[in-house]
Amino acid sequence: MKFDPNSLNIVPFVSVDHMMKIVLQIGVEKMLKGIAEYVEDDFKRWELFDKTPRVPSHSEKGVIELMPTSDGEVYGFKYVNGHPANTKEGLQTVTAFGMLADVETGYPVLLSEMTILTALRTAATSAVAAKHLAAKNAKVMAMIGNGAQSEFQALAFKTILGIEEVRLYDIDPAATEKCARNLAGRGLNVVSCTSSQEALEGAQIVTTCTADKQYATILTDNMVGSGLHINAIGGDCPGKTELHKDILLRSGIFVEYTPQTRIEGEIQQLDDDYPVTELWEVITGQKEGRTSDGQITLFDGVGFAVEDFSALRYLRDHYKETGFYEDLDMIADPDDPRDLFGMVQRAKTPEQAAS
């Protein structure tokens, strides 16, 4: 990566406001599709990445995590929290920001809000998984949990898989109403349901994305018919699952990064050596995905650092053309690298110099 000597101190920053404008300018479906391509590309070169389970700091109220990764040329990390009780205080359950840096110099090259970007990459990753795992020609998706992630999931599955109908259910009807309203006029047949059972009628795919931190049972065994693809997004930290264990035992299970999913995913309910397949192995053709029309496939998605990396790469390749970013003076850049102290002294304001 080449550095402009006149702007060594500058790191481009995409604020929340700019990210919203970027999404709107590019178009949410086009951006989901673009990020999905970057995710799929990075999963294809999975073995190249420096992978580590996220680095968590747990408290009673939630968790704060750092998710670093590197492909040897570019380094990326995300800061993200998960605080289920936040919504009661009018705060987001999940907020995030992240950055990319040049491995050769260690200099940051992009800083960005990642609450919105995470919503996009999560939906894009789900759709990539379903593309490789769900029944061919799936047209109907049930969506259990109609919170902040739901519209992004619906549109990702529409644009990447060709889903035509989404069937919404949430224990809070207001959430379903909000989701239906946001999806109106976007080319999807949106059906609001009053139970999970009803939502599942005729669906080839079910997405579960609920937020409570507990061992919940959003889906029970009898609700899961043959051939279903389950896109399980909400079970993503220790003590938080959405599916009854019996469903897992009947399913082909696919994960992002096994060591992390054993801790955070639905499979925390299973033995540590229960066989699972990593998604990248399916995408590269090294392992089989769906083995029969009747098989139940489960994508036990918890979100992995490589996906954030992909989303940040997409952003890095596109933010400039939108014009929606600002320059942050973030890196100390003395004329003589050994003279940090002198640089500070020379920064005196006229008042400080006179005193």
Place this chain on the structure above:
Amino acid sequence: MKFDPNSLNIVPFVSVDHMMKIVLQIGVEKMLKGIAEYVEDDFKRWELFDKTPRVPSHSEKGVIELMPTSDGEVYGFKYVNGHPANTKEGLQTVTAFGMLADVETGYPVLLSEMTILTALRTAATSAVAAKHLAAKNAKVMAMIGNGAQSEFQALAFKTILGIEEVRLYDIDPAATEKCARNLAGRGLNVVSCTSSQEALEGAQIVTTCTADKQYATILTDNMVGSGLHINAIGGDCPGKTELHKDILLRSGIFVEYTPQTRIEGEIQQLDDDYPVTELWEVITGQKEGRTSDGQITLFDGVGFAVEDFSALRYLRDHYKETGFYEDLDMIADPDDPRDLFGMVQRAKTPEQAAS
């Protein structure tokens, strides 16, 4: 921590330019002293901290690291790189930024440049260690390595320990000249030397802070006289040490966080069970520091996350009164936390809304 509902999206940011102005407004010595107090306070409650060795991503050219920690109420982390060859390209060897967040909500509360702040906290920590380990009434310090860290070390030792004379040596005379120039008129007797031996004459303390990534021998055994305190700062990553092993074997060795120092410090030259004392144990009085006037004491400093946390806490308590900060729109804050999608849609510019 209470949040203002009108500014949930805002994270205060201290840029490089603002950090320089803050240092100048507060005064570098006063700031070093203040940070040293925060460091000492945090070392006193060491056991409370969530500690983990830094999370590194190594490459041929250097390392990028994340250094997280938490005291249960506040969470902090630092991004930092170490690229020894960077100076050849006119880049900093080390650049850094960091943040604090509220553990209860996971929301970031401060983002800051940390290249300058790291220089300050490194010097402050060294002085805190020397205060507890060096001979009483030490007045003369040798400084081997006169790069970016040297002036901060000299002033920290002046203001916190009462050092009156610094004796400078660097293999590059231009570095010594720069350091002497920067320290002129600051109440220190500055002596430029042409060899390490000369620098050590009459010194009760020696600070080594050189930057080459290699097993170097900045100090050899015969140079180290009885009663000396060695403040070894430059040996701070695998494969980078400054002292001959024989010196270690003659010294009482003090470290920040043993698991990290075994990997990164001078003691990487010793067996994994070689006895060392953690500095916090000395500060809290649980273990002895210097045991005799003739003992050689060695602070094998590599820099630990808690020190960055202390420096960020100091900054958090002081940036506002200086006025040198800006507001970053970093956290997505929809009126309804479940309606992230709707928030994005409502951000349309007039042009986007019309199209």
